Amino acid sequence: MDKPTVQKIPTYLEEFKRKGYSRKDFLKFCTLMGAYLGLESTALGQVVKAMETKPRLPVIWLHFQECTCCSESFIRSSHPIVADVLLDQISLDYTETLMAASGHQAEEAMRNTMTKYKGEYILCVEGSVPTAADGVYCMIGGKTSMQILEEAAADAKAVIAWGSCACNGCVQAAKPNPTSATPIHKLVKGKPIIKVPGCPPIGEVMAGVIVHVVTFGRLPDLDALGRPKAFYSKRVHDTCYRRPYYDAGLYVESFDDENAKKGYCLYKVGCKGPSTYNACGVTKWNNGVSFPIQSGHGCFGCSEENYWDNGRIYERASAFPGFGIESTADTVGKTALAATGVALAAHAIMTNVRKKKLIKNLEKEGKESEQELKS
Amino acid sequence: MSTRIVVDPVTRIEGHLRIEADIENGKIKDAYSSGTMVRLLEEILKGRDPLDAWAYVGRVCGVCTSIHSLTSVRCVEDALGIVIPPNAELVRNIMNAALYMHDHVVHFYHLHAMDWVDVVNALKADPKKTSELAQSISHWPKSSPGYFSDLQKRITKFVESGQLGIFSNGYWGHPAYKLPAEVNLIGLAHYLEALEWQKEMVKVQTIFGGKNPHPNYLVGGMACAISTDDISGLNAERLAYVGQLLKDGKEFIEQVYIPDLMAIASFYKDWGAIGGGLGSYMAYGDFPTNGYRDVASYKFPQGVILNKDISKVMDVDMRKDDEIQEFIDNSWYEYKGSGGLHPWKGESKIKYTGPKPPFENLDTTQKYSYLKTPRWKGNAVEVGPLARVLVGYARGREDFKAVVDKALTDLNVPVTALFSTLGRTAARGLESVLVSQWGLEFYDQLIDNIKKGDTRMAESKMRDSSNWPDKALGVGHAEAPRGALAHWINIEDEKIANYQLVVPTTWNASPRDAKGQVSAYEAALRDTPIADPKQPVEILRTVHSFDPCLACAVHLYDEEGKHINRISVLGD
Numbered sequence: 010m011d012k013p014t015v016q017k018i019p020t021y022l023e024e025f026k027r028k029g030y031s032r033k034d035f036l037k038f039c040t041l042m043g044a045y046l047g048l049e050s051t052a053l054g055q056v057v058k059a060m061e062t063k064p065r066l067p068v069i070w071l072h073f074q075e076c077t078c079c080s081e082s083f084i085r086s087s088h089p090i091v092a093d094v095l096l097d098q099i100s101l102d103y104t105e106t107l108m109a110a111s112g113h114q115a116e117e118a119m120r121n122t123m124t125k126y127k128g129e130y131i132l133c134v135e136g137s138v139p140t141a142a143d144g145v146y147c148m149i150g151g152k153t154s155m156q157i158l159e160e161a162a163a164d165a166k167a168v169i170a171w172g173s174c175a176c177n178g179c180v181q182a183a184k185p186n187p188t189s190a191t192p193i194h195k196l197v198k199g200k201p202i203i204k205v206p207g208c209p210p211i212g213e214v215m216a217g218v219i220v221h222v223v224t225f226g227r228l229p230d231l232d233a234l235g236r237p238k239a240f241y242s243k244r245v246h247d248t249c250y251r252r253p254y255y256d257a258g259l260y261v262e263s264f265d266d267e268n269a270k271k272g273y274c275l276y277k278v279g280c281k282g283p284s285t286y287n288a289c290g291v292t293k294w295n296n297g298v299s300f301p302i303q304s305g306h307g308c309f310g311c312s313e314e315n316y317w318d319n320g321r322i323y324e325r326a327s328a329f330p331g332f333g334i335e336s337t338a339d340t341v342g343k344t345a346l347a348a349t350g351v352a353l354a355a356h357a358i359m360t361n362v363r364k365k366k367l368i369k370n371l372e373k374e375g376k377e378s379e380q381e382l383k384s
Numbered sequence: 385m386s387t388r389i390v391v392d393p394v395t396r397i398e399g400h401l402r403i404e405a406d407i408e409n410g411k412i413k414d415a416y417s418s419g420t421m422v423r424l425l426e427e428i429l430k431g432r433d434p435l436d437a438w439a440y441v442g443r444v445c446g447v448c449t450s451i452h453s454l455t456s457v458r459c460v461e462d463a464l465g466i467v468i469p470p471n472a473e474l475v476r477n478i479m480n481a482a483l484y485m486h487d488h489v490v491h492f493y494h495l496h497a498m499d500w501v502d503v504v505n506a507l508k509a510d511p512k513k514t515s516e517l518a519q520s521i522s523h524w525p526k527s528s529p530g531y532f533s534d535l536q537k538r539i540t541k542f543v544e545s546g547q548l549g550i551f552s553n554g555y556w557g558h559p560a561y562k563l564p565a566e567v568n569l570i571g572l573a574h575y576l577e578a579l580e581w582q583k584e585m586v587k588v589q590t591i592f593g594g595k596n597p598h599p600n601y602l603v604g605g606m607a608c609a610i611s612t613d614d615i616s617g618l619n620a621e622r623l624a625y626v627g628q629l630l631k632d633g634k635e636f637i638e639q640v641y642i643p644d645l646m647a648i649a650s651f652y653k654d655w656g657a658i659g660g661g662l663g664s665y666m667a668y669g670d671f672p673t674n675g676y677r678d679v680a681s682y683k684f685p686q687g688v689i690l691n692k693d694i695s696k697v698m699d700v701d702m703r704k705d706d707e708i709q710e711f712i713d714n715s716w717y718e719y720k721g722s723g724g725l726h727p728w729k730g731e732s733k734i735k736y737t738g739p740k741p742p743f744e745n746l747d748t749t750q751k752y753s754y755l756k757t758p759r760w761k762g763n764a765v766e767v768g769p770l771a772r773v774l775v776g777y778a779r780g781r782e783d784f785k786a787v788v789d790k791a792l793t794d795l796n797v798p799v800t801a802l803f804s805t806l807g808r809t810a811a812r813g814l815e816s817v818l819v820s821q822w823g824l825e826f827y828d829q830l831i832d833n834i835k836k837g838d839t840r841m842a843e844s845k846m847r848d849s850s851n852w853p854d855k856a857l858g859v860g861h862a863e864a865p866r867g868a869l870a871h872w873i874n875i876e877d878e879k880i881a882n883y884q885l886v887v888p889t890t891w892n893a894s895p896r897d898a899k900g901q902v903s904a905y906e907a908a909l910r911d912t913p914i915a916d917p918k919q920p921v922e923i924l925r926t927v928h929s930f931d932p933c934l935a936c937a938v939h940l941y942d943e944e945g946k947h948i949n950r951i952s953v954l955g956d
Binding site for chain 2: 091110115146150187251298304317322
């Protein structure tokens with residue numbers, strides 16, 4: 010068996026050498042670093058050693074109740090491409106989708122990382138955990154997913170919950186949630202958890218979260234729901250290129266009608282963009298090729314909590330509980346002014362409490378621009 | 385005395401699969417295949433809007449993404465008597481072709497190759513010889529000595545770091561690896577290239593379906609309106625994009641995938657006599673060219689072959705009560721009565737009776753899987769690429785005969801070599817060639833239609849539920865990359881009363897039936913030689929040759945809806 014186990018990753022030193030510096034230069038750099046950090050010269054050896062041997066970020070990626078769309082989305086990332094992430098940025102030591110080893114050898118690979126990089130590895134979780142019937146609805150290697158998650162999370166530095174399954178239970182948690190599919194944050198306590206919802210999340214967003222951790226050496230800023238602010242702080246509706254049609258009250262009435270061919274707003278055929286926080290309108294999918302609305306189908310809110318139980322897909326959002334503009338939706342757009350008014354009302358009602366301030370500002374801006382239009 | 389070995393998790397698949405095998409005298413005496421995760425999606429579908437079903441069942445699988453959604457819209461359209469416009473059929477076919485191209489290449493390089501290619505041994509290759517070899521089998525441009533040498537340096541550095549990542553703990557150096565170092569290096573190079581390529585191929589689905597994985601479908605057609613004069617519709621730019629992607633995809637299959645497949649296969653001809661298994665095959669057929677209901681128009685023909693007898697192909701009827709049935713004799717479910725049930729009459733509830741976790745072994749004398757056991761007229765059949773290729777071949781289709789005969793000649797193996805692990809892996813490549821050609825045919829037809837002024841993409845009248853009958857039954861079927869897939873729906877009062885799926889991996893990976901008749905995985909694993917029971921790479925070769933997809937395979941239905949109460953008692 011040709012199985013190198015020696016750890017001698019000269020990441021920084023290697024980077025120095027690659028850029029044409031000598032080891033002497035490197036030691037000089039370490040000395041300066043040490044001085045900068047206020048270290049005694051006796052501690053310098055440690056700095057040198059740390060810099061010489063800093064490993065790629067170890068990652069364990071678990072798979073529970075899922076469909077593997079998250080792993081598939083991750084390998085779709087265009088920037089960076091996944092080959093580079095895997096070879097240069099992280100050490101993906103366990104993932105049932107891609108790893109060479111199976112069975113005992115796979116389990117051993119996970120154990121090795123958990124021991125060797127105790128407190129240092131990132132735990133990624135794809136899928137929800139069924140807690141009904143003592144967890145027997147998901148078993149790997151003879152253990153339940155509950156047991157595996159508990160063990161793997163104990164010494165993780167942080168946890169990334171990939172996709173809606175891990176963040177909110179997704180489709181298997183839809184009523185009646187027969188297996189008690191449970192999201193990760195309800196089971197893992199005392200660890201930072203980054204939630205990256207979506208079914209799946211956009212590939213570049215997933216790679217972006219990983220790259221953030223590797224490049225900046227810290228976790229990304231999260232919103233109150235634990236999602237990276239960079240990708241989940243704007244509504245699809247607010248970043249949608251069809252938004253002007255919404256504001257003007259121009260809607261697709263049924264699929265493939267004349268309005269669909271003109272690319273009008275999909276709100277009346279069920280678009281949930283007004284209540285969905287995701288990067289689809291900006292980052293788009295598969296290296297910016299398209300996103301659901303651009304391809305003629307409404308957003309159905311796959312990154313939102315419990316979206317499978319939030320009304321039918323083709324039912325217009327006005328029928329949501331608490332969204333009482335049903336009677337007026339059809340009259341939207343009779344005049345530009347009325348349209349703006351209703352649109353603003355819609356925004357206000359649909360707004361989640363956590364975004365109230367942001368929306369308030371948007372409303373203000375909206376009113377100002379309305380004034381401008383009038384004058 | 386036999387020794388029981390366990391492979392769990394089986395990695396490089398979709399989902400959670402466990403294999404237990406009894407080894408005796410260096411061979412597998414008997415094997416047991418178990419699905420160990422369940423989500424009960426069918427229960428969740430009850431009472432929901434049939435128009436929404438595609439989105440829910442699309443989430444059955446994100447690897448063979450889109451195929452469940454396609455099957456679902458066909459199923460609902462079948463129930464409601466909706467005929468979709470020709471353009472929608474073409475777009476669905478093009479999307480499905482893109483899925484095949486993507487999925488088969490990813491399977492070969494990322495899920496299967498490491499069973500045959502020794503990654504660490506690739507570091508010993510001579511880049512110059514590697515280049516000569518690569519150029520002798522293909523005119524793919526990335527094949528210079530410098531290219532292979534740079535790659536080798538990069539991987540050497542990676543291995544020397546001691547952090548092997550996804551390559552950790554592989555069976556490197558195992559005597560079952562037979563490739564020269566140069567072929568290993570080509571395999572490794574194309575592993576990385578294919579990883580980059582695959583993200584391009586899926587863009588076909590993104591253009592029509594808005595995203596991938598999980599593109600959007602629509603009962604009645606497709607949502608992507610054709611509008612040659614608007615930025616939002618399918619215009620010249622969008623269509624040209626699709627055309628380019630299909631051409632590039634076909635090029636990769638012809639110049640990288642197939643040459644690699646043939647080169648690797650030529651060193652593993654002994655696997656043309658291992659892992660054959662059942663010898664009975666079934667395909668529902670797919671890629672309609674004259675509407676879903678005209679099965680004779682399918683590019684993949686439909687049919688069943690029993691006991692390797694390719695002189696006789698039988699038809700399949702998914703609506704008939706006594707053809708497709710599911711049994712639970714070794715599955716963690718309960719029936720009120722006994723015997724098998726047609727999916728429209730399904731009745732069962734989940735009941736886990738396996739050992740309490742954590743456990744070392746399943747008790748395989750008892751029920752041992754969350755997969756049910758489907759049978760066709762009582763027969764265990766294999767589904768998937770090999771079944772499709774054999775049915776096409778046996779039906780006398782010239783396009784199938786051409787690719788199959790050429791491969792057999794090139795490898796200098798007899799036709800019986802098809803009934804094997806190697807045959808299964810080769811069939812996947814061969815049909816990729818066909819599908820990549822069909823993709824372009826469908827594309828040309830779409831352009832032609834638009835040119836003639838037909839821009840219809842969806843039939844909306846029957847999307848209005850006030851036009852629906854009180855009750856309706858439907859069947860949707862397709863050929864998923866992994867094999868024959870069908871959904872059955874029962875619509876009552878505008879809602880889903882029952883929805884059931886019988887999927888490829890259920891056919892292949894299911895436990896044995898009451899008669900002790902094994903399904904495809906268990907049959908194929910029998911008699912497989914195992915050089916080292918601690919490193920059973922041979923098991924992975926055969927199991928991976930089926931391309932397992934377990935999330936698809938595990939499901940539950942219950943017409944009576946009774947088990948909900950049961951679950952809530954068990955639940956928290």
